[in-house]
Amino acid sequence: MLKLETVSAGYGAAQVLRGVSFEAHPGQILCLVGRNGAGKSTTMKAIMGLLPLMEGRVLCDGAVLSDLPPHKVPALGVGYVPQGRRLFGALTVAENLAVGCLTFGKGNAALDEVLEVFPRLKERLAQRANTLSGGEQQMLAMGRAMCLRPKVLLLDEPTEGLQPSMVAAIRSAADHMRQQGAAVVLVEQRLDAITALADQVVMLENGHLRGTLTRSQLMTEDRGLLEAHLGV
Amino acid sequence: MDFGPYLMLAIMEGALTAAVLALTASGLALVFGVMRVVNVAHGEFFMLGAVLAWWVSQLAGGSPVWGFLLALCVVPLLVGVLAAAVDMTILKRINYDPERTIVATIGILYILQQVTLMTYGPEARPVAPPFNTRVALPWFEMSNGALQLYWPWGLSITSYKLFVIGAACVVLLGLWALMTQTKLGLLMRATEQDREMAHAFGIPVQRVYAIAFGLGAGMAALAAVLIVPIQQAHYLMGGDPLLLSFIVVIIGGLGSLPGAILAALLIGLSDGIISVFFSPTLAKIFATLLVAFVLVFRPNGLWGTRNS
Secondary structure (H helix, E strand, C coil): CEEEEEEEEEECCEEEEEEEEEEECCCCEEEEECCCCCCHHHHHHHHHCCCCEEEEEEEECCEEHHHCCHHHCHHHCEEEECCCCCCCCCCEHHHHHHHHHHHHCCHHHHHHHHHHHCHHHHCCCCCEHHHCCHHHHHHHHHHHHHCCCCCEEEEECCCCCCCHHHHHHHHHHHHHHHHCCCEEEEECCCHHHHHHHCCEEEEEECCEEEEEEEHHHHHCCCHHHHHHHCCC | CCHHHHHHHHHHHHHHHHHHHHHHHHHHHHHHHHHCCCCCCHHHHHHHHHHHHHHHHHHHCCCHHHHHHHHHHHHHHHHHHHHHHHHHHHHCCCCCCHHHHHHHHHHHHHHHHHHHHHHHCCCCECCCCCCCCEEECCEEEEECCEEEEECCCCCEEEHHHHHHHHHHHHHHHHHHHHHHHCHHHHHHHHHHHCHHHHHHCCCCHHHHHHHHHHHHHHHHHHHHHHHCCCCCECCCCCHHHHHHHHHHHHHHCCCCHHHHHHHHHHHHHHHHHHHHHCCHHHHHHHHHHHHHHHHHHCCCCCCCCCCC
């Protein structure tokens, strides 16, 4: 469904990603791991078209995302939850959710589904996003992306700095998206989350692809290799 | 005239200044808020509105009412479309870089000013007001222990000035409704918050920018159409509205629409009152001093937020 072919990208002249290729499949969670600065968030931005590619291409269902202007990427079913949430802070919860729903005319059905997954947001609809707690903000960030009814969902460290109950809610939402048939790309640093959720693990180091692990490999002999690539 | 009626007269004149200033400054605040562009050419879009209003009223001929109504409908639209074209052909190409947009809008300022001088000429030309009856205003006095209304000599305002104040209130309410109740307003506010995330959620940011820039210039042109029957149209008339709009936007908080409107009220009313009781120069000194104090003690403006 989502395919990266020898993607290189960076910021200005500073190259971060160097020829990275992998494929995420529908109904599966792909965990992207690597130490700080390995290029995980850069990969997410490159997929969304928020960074120009130096070489390679990104495809979704055969369509070349990297040939499109960035605002047309979500229309092909790619939802994004960035690191640090980056909500529209002065807008209310309802307005944040409406941005996703209104843009593509998905309407109330998508919104109702999101509020079913995150019932706490229903109680906060009129509240400004920047007044929510960290966990609620993360729920909103995920809900906003889910309003697009994405075929591919990119989650960049969604559980970072959250209390355990919130972590569970976010993981449950990621699992919900997998069950809905979406290909979920998850940047994650916690080993327990990776082993609980991942169908496939892609390891990055200094912008290079260092290897991939399937779920069965993950549960057996290559766990040490994975631990070596987790962030500090 | 007694002090009370005299103060009333000053307040009415101040309200007129505030109304026009609120329209002009809210356009500038909108452009800065959504695009983070300091539009130095904003005053020239105001000037263009006044000059085009004169042109349209001449073309329409006949009754001044029809000429004015036509100008009110057509001129803000024309100026808005021109500004949107400027955004797409110039500002977009320099990627809205803060420093380069300042230089680019200074260039646009001179182009608009000199093209107007070459085509319209250096004369100041009047536009006939659509109606202009004098409306006497009442005052009250204590007589035999009770309040009694009376009509002091000289306490009056023209019906057209009252119309300008009313029209500005209606337009500002409309702008508020556009920003808070419509899809376009939501997309503009989302873009204002985070341009990159707006892209990531499918908002066509370039189109939103063109609309915001056009809307901001259209607001300035609308203010000019309303004021040109009171002031004359002249190719150098954009300087004062630009300076006052900057003062208002800085005091109100950069990019804050409610702040711009409240600051326009403050500056407009103080301008009216100080001009009537003392001198217009003192009013300008007061406004400039207020900006200096705001910049020193509240750099985000009286109603601005930290991230503005």
